[in-house]
Amino acid sequence: MKFRVWAWALVCLCSMAVSPLQAQTPQPLDYIVAVVNSDPITNQEVQLEVKRVALQLAQQGKPAPVPAELRRLVLERMINDRAQLQLARETGIRIDTPAIDRAEQAVASQNQVDVAGLYERLAKDGVSVATFRDGLRDQLMLNRLHERDVEATIKVSDVDVDRAMLEQQAANTDPFTFDINLAQILVAVPEKASPEQAAALFVQAQKLLERIRGGEDFDRLVKEVSAADRSNGGQLGLRRADRYPPSFVLATQKLKVGEVSDIVRSGAGFHILKVVEKRPPSRLVQTITQSRARHILLRVTPQLPPAKAVAQLAEVRARIVAGKTDFATEARKLSQDSTAEQGGDLGWASPGMFVPEFEEAMDRLTESQISPPLISRFGVHLIQLMERRKVELSPQQVRESVRNQLRRSRYDEAYTTWAQDIRARAFVEMREAPQ
Incomplete structure (x- = not known):
């Protein structure tokens, strides 16, 4: 829940940071539209928020309510937020400057800029840095209030x-979590078989399948013609389905015990599969996708500001992609991280192990792909995804x-x-x- 609330806030804040509709140009005839305890909400504040929400809905491809209804909904949410912020302050919730700095950095990273670049965008949109940071403080305060007063009660x-x-x-319904026992008849295809030979063997497999479906005994045909192990009726053994070739599982997932699959092609040849036994899992099985990545980290200093670090890593990336060097070598030379000696290898990581801005960039990569330079709260990274795997919890x-x-x-x-x-x-x- 904590992440969901923060993610929603970040989307709103990013929209605020980059949207020209947020420009705080003076509005004539501003007036108070509501007072929450002693805190006023002005017409100008409501108008700006209505524009921001309308833009956000348009960007998401969602229809906006009619203007009067949208204004009513926005004002009601603003009233709720003011009342909650007052409660947070009255009950001692405080947000320190480092927390605001981290949130500011997160917004900058989401927009693929450094903090200085974020300030430039804010200035173009007429949003002062102080106003932006006040908004961050308020959202962080609401998050902590919700954690304390809502999440803790569940x-x-x-x-x-x-x-x-x-x-x-x-x-x-995941077929790979069931225990299954399959029996097979294999019509072997030689490794260097010509297309004509493979086609002839496929016809042979089709005729066998027709004989089985016509009522002939599967076990007898196994003993007569199968090129695989003929003992025990060609059975492969009861095991978790994910230990079978995926093509076998997919071909038999909808079959009942005793039924026979269509012909399945593998590197060995053509298979006819019979479901001998099928058992649902004895316990709930869940898997997660782990990622193994490596990175190069440059820490930001007065001598190496973010823009300079980004430019340096962009040049490194271009040389790696061009084949002039490799990632591990550059990591050992440049990375200011404890993984440098291992070529930047971060090992296998489960979801949630890295900071969100790093993990989101890593999750967008395909195997062997290298990210553009990424700014995180730790510095500037270059990430390469090495491989992914599924792991059972x-x-x-x-x-x-x-x-x-x-x-x-x-x-x-x-x-x-x-x-x-x-x-x-x-x-x-x-x-x-x-x-």
């Missing part, structure tokens, strides 16, 4: 987790994953109830436009 018992795990296990990790899913599913309802209570306790005075 309780998920072990019984809830057990029930959810059983439900997910019963609804599981341990039973305890699965329980925690399900528990977190339940917490996320209950967050919206808990937040709505809490926000309505804060709104009801606030004194809100709505004012009409002056005549």
Whole structure:
């Protein structure tokens, strides 16, 4: 939940940072439209927020409500935010300058600029740095308030987790998590077979399949014609489906026990597969995708500002891509990180192990691809994705994953109830436009 709230805030702030509609040009006849306890909301503030929300909806391809309704919704959200910010301040929530600095850096990274570049965009849009940082402070304060007063109240018992795990296990349709035993008849295709030879062998496999579907005994045909192991009726053994070739699993996933697949081609030849046994998983199985990447890190200093570090790594990247050097060599020479001796190798990493700006850039890469220079809170990086793999979670990790899913599913309802209570306790005075 924490990440979701922050991600939403970042989208809003990024829109604010780059949108020309946010320019704070003076508006004539500004007036107060609402007072939340003692905090006024002006017409100009509402207009700017309406423009920002309308632009954001357009960028996302979503239809905007009619102007009057959009203004009403925006004003109501602003009232809720003001009431919540007042509660945060009254109950001692404070945001220090380093936290604002980190949030500012995150927004800059999202926009692929350094902080100085972000300030330039703000200036072009008429947004002062002080106003922008105040907005960051407010959003961070709201995040901490929500963590304390909403997330902390969401309780998920072990019984809830057990029930959810059983439900997910019963609804599981992933064929690779089932235990299966397949038997096969193999019509072997020589490694250097010509297309004509392969076609003739395929016809042979088709005739065998027709005989099986016509009622002939599968086990007898295994003994007569299969080029694979003929013992035990050609059975390959009961095992988790992900230990079979994926083509075998996909060809048999919809078959019942005793049914026979269509012909499956592999490097060995043409296979006819029979489902001997199929068992659902005895426990809930979940997997995650791990990434193995390497990076070059240049730390930002007064002597090496972000723009200079970005330019240096862009040049390094161009030389690697051109084949004039390799990533590991450059990492050993340049990287100001403890992984430099290993050529920048970060090892296998699960989701959430790296800071968001780094992980988001890494997740966009395909294997062997190198990212453009990336600014993070630690400095400027060049990232190369080496490989990815799927890893099964341990039973305890699965329980925690399900528990977190339940917490996320209950967050919206808990937040709505809490926000309505804060709104009801606030004194809100709505004012009409002056005549």
